[in-house]
Amino acid sequence: MNLRAETMEHIDATIPRYPHKRSAVMPLLHAVQRDQGYISNEAIAWVAGKLGLEPVNVYEVVTFYPFFRQAPIGRRHIRLCRTLSCALCGGFGIAEVLEEAFECRMGETAPDGSATLEWAECLASCDKGPVLMLDDDLHENLTEEGVRELARTIRAENAEGSDSSMTGNNS
Numbered sequence: 001m002n003l004r005a006e007t008m009e010h011i012d013a014t015i016p017r018y019p020h021k022r023s024a025v026m027p028l029l030h031a032v033q034r035d036q037g038y039i040s041n042e043a044i045a046w047v048a049g050k051l052g053l054e055p056v057n058v059y060e061v062v063t064f065y066p067f068f069r070q071a072p073i074g075r076r077h078i079r080l081c082r083t084l085s086c087a088l089c090g091g092f093g094i095a096e097v098l099e100e101a102f103e104c105r106m107g108e109t110a111p112d113g114s115a116t117l118e119w120a121e122c123l124a125s126c127d128k129g130p131v132l133m134l135d136d137d138l139h140e141n142l143t144e145e146g147v148r149e150l151a152r153t154i155r156a157e158n159a160e161g162s163d164s165s166m167t168g169n170n171s
């Protein structure tokens with residue numbers, strides 16, 4: 001496995017914290033996903049080897065929890081809340097704007113790889129809907145025009161190969 005040095009350090013420091021090293025499977029998988037963007041079959045086998053487990057034991061964990069991904073995603077990860085409060089505030093209209101802007105459906109990755117669109121359940125900001133998460137940042141009180149602008153910026157950054165991240169939490 002080709003992991004960053006800081007990921008390896010984190011993993012090596014994490015395992016001894018657990019009386020039974022198999023209990024470190026979740027934090028290890030999170031660390032690998034942060035590093036690689038998803039959990040590959042190679043990563044499953046590697047984590048299993050690290051913890052003295054069979055790959056199938058790790059595979060069961062990866063496939064049980066929806067926050068573990070088994071395929072690469074786009075450069076940015078957009079998760080739009082579809083729960084009731086956000087839906088009543090226009091969340092599904094925001095989804096249509098995202099789909100048009102990124103030329104893909106919810107659950108898919110834009111053809112240019114700039115972003116992956118996913119639905120999320122309540123993001124605990126119901127009074128400021130509609131709401132989405134852009135990577136780890138919450139964007140609240142979304143408007144269709146604000147989301148169009150956000151999408152334009154993300155696609156432009158992707159085209160430039162820029163690493164700058166979006167800021168602010170109101171779009």
Ligand code: FES
Pocket residue numbers: 081082083084085086087121122123124125126127129131
């Ligand atoms: S319903 Fe969308 S954040 Fe709670």
